[in-house]
Amino acid sequence: MSLSVYLARHMQVMIATLGELMRAPLSNMMTIAVIGIALALPTGLQVLLKNVQQVTAQWDGAAQISLYLKDSVTTKQAESLTKLLTKRQDVKSANNITPDSAMTEFRKNSGFGEALDALEENPFPALIVVYPSDNNDSIISVEAMLADFRARPEVERAQFDLQWLKRLFAIMDFGRRGIWVLAVLLSLSVLLVVGNTIRLAIENRREEIEIIKLIGGTDAFIRRPFLYNGFWFGLSGGVISWILVTLALWLLSGPVGQLATLYNSNYQLTTLDLTASAILLGFSVLLGLAGSWLAVSRHLHAIEPQ
Amino acid sequence: MIEFHNVSKRYPGSTDALSQIDFKLASSEMAFLTGHSGAGKSTLLKLIALLIRPTTGQVLVNSENLGRVQPKRIPYVRRKIGMIFQDHKLLFDRTVFDNVALPLVIMGMPHQEIGRRVRASLDKVGLLNKEKAYPITLSGGQQQRVGIARAVVNKPSILLADEPTGNLDPELSSEVMEIFAQFQQVGTCVLIASHDLDLIRRMGHRTLILRDGKMVADGTLSKPASEANQ
Numbered sequence: 001m002s003l004s005v006y007l008a009r010h011m012q013v014m015i016a017t018l019g020e021l022m023r024a025p026l027s028n029m030m031t032i033a034v035i036g037i038a039l040a041l042p043t044g045l046q047v048l049l050k051n052v053q054q055v056t057a058q059w060d061g062a063a064q065i066s067l068y069l070k071d072s073v074t075t076k077q078a079e080s081l082t083k084l085l086t087k088r089q090d091v092k093s094a095n096n097i098t099p100d101s102a103m104t105e106f107r108k109n110s111g112f113g114e115a116l117d118a119l120e121e122n123p124f125p126a127l128i129v130v131y132p133s134d135n136n137d138s139i140i141s142v143e144a145m146l147a148d149f150r151a152r153p154e155v156e157r158a159q160f161d162l163q164w165l166k167r168l169f170a171i172m173d174f175g176r177r178g179i180w181v182l183a184v185l186l187s188l189s190v191l192l193v194v195g196n197t198i199r200l201a202i203e204n205r206r207e208e209i210e211i212i213k214l215i216g217g218t219d220a221f222i223r224r225p226f227l228y229n230g231f232w233f234g235l236s237g238g239v240i241s242w243i244l245v246t247l248a249l250w251l252l253s254g255p256v257g258q259l260a261t262l263y264n265s266n267y268q269l270t271t272l273d274l275t276a277s278a279i280l281l282g283f284s285v286l287l288g289l290a291g292s293w294l295a296v297s298r299h300l301h302a303i304e305p306q
Numbered sequence: 307m308i309e310f311h312n313v314s315k316r317y318p319g320s321t322d323a324l325s326q327i328d329f330k331l332a333s334s335e336m337a338f339l340t341g342h343s344g345a346g347k348s349t350l351l352k353l354i355a356l357l358i359r360p361t362t363g364q365v366l367v368n369s370e371n372l373g374r375v376q377p378k379r380i381p382y383v384r385r386k387i388g389m390i391f392q393d394h395k396l397l398f399d400r401t402v403f404d405n406v407a408l409p410l411v412i413m414g415m416p417h418q419e420i421g422r423r424v425r426a427s428l429d430k431v432g433l434l435n436k437e438k439a440y441p442i443t444l445s446g447g448q449q450q451r452v453g454i455a456r457a458v459v460n461k462p463s464i465l466l467a468d469e470p471t472g473n474l475d476p477e478l479s480s481e482v483m484e485i486f487a488q489f490q491q492v493g494t495c496v497l498i499a500s501h502d503l504d505l506i507r508r509m510g511h512r513t514l515i516l517r518d519g520k521m522v523a524d525g526t527l528s529k530p531a532s533e534a535n536q
Contacts, residue, residue, distance in 0.1 A: 006414060009411075211396075215412065215456070215457075305357055
């Protein structure tokens, strides 16, 4: 068999199986919808998680360490320490805030200026605000930097203000795992749904399979239409789930925009981009093929002409 | 060419369906296989088509020892054998053309070639005008002829027919037999299982008679039907 004939046969089977799918849209739609919904759930959650990650990434960049200096440290010493810290590789920048400027700023912004007047001394300690460099803003490296800073004699207290971010990351980690578990379970169910549908299709065509075996059809020839059947189930299920996720995100985009406005942000929901869509469809096709392969390899051998 | 060397077949939990069968059928030879039901006619045909394997002995088809054929290669052996069944085994959701084309499609033959061969084959059985019809709209005799067209479309060297005239009236039976005779004349080895002794006698070909799994006669049938049928 020449390659062109072989490819032409594949095309023919591909189109023929698509035609069969369209001829019985209702019963096939059930299977496709099950696949679509099963895949939409983990995909949608994944996209939402990605959004949360993006939002927190903005905060993450704002991670800062406050170094409260001892009272004995002079302004000069504070300045040289700031310069020293700026030279560190894991530090993007360091900002020296003297007690005077801290008081000025507080007076200006807080509205408690008069309360300050009642105090005899400037209550603000000298402060250096350290911004970790971009690739060192993970919890672990910040933790290491904190330990480092605390060991310095000038530093009274080093504080990482975003403790809650740590917790959020832990929750997101948990969420990611949860989504994976969900995705695995739902993929498994897609596999079984496709497998079962193909098994029924094989049962329905038992006589035809027997006849083809009688006149010399190879297993590959008999397998082919069922595999393409699974391919189409996978592809159309993937398209359905893409539509469902996109629709859901579109419904959410309004409220999210409003929420973002309240936070003075023009954040927009991340939707399924090209890569994510390709992965979704590819994975869906793969599941369809695997499901039908499962059914075909299990049930085709049981059909032998008598 | 078909050769049986000391072939026996025993199904699990029963006596021998065939025992110690020995015969040779040359290419371009036509023979009948007869005997009462349960004598082993179908078992013998199934052995040739590799639907079952012998318990002992060797079956050779075109000098190839079927005992050495791996399961994966069985389809390729079957392509050299045209098979005709009493119940026709046609696909009722496909046209006559598609039914006859099936063996060629399986072999991966180019499209134009398929059309040419299918029409030639349908022409031979006199059904060229029915290529677009569905089998359900055809009479029993016509369906059988579609089955024959499908069996011969890829020009197999061997034709096996299991009770091909079982459901046909005498006139149609003779027609079908004539078609078989034509294939024999162009070099095909034809083996027909039948219990229609009148027809067999009329055709006057070599006849193998089975009784309880044993071959009891091998020759041209000239005896009265009652005697051969015991």
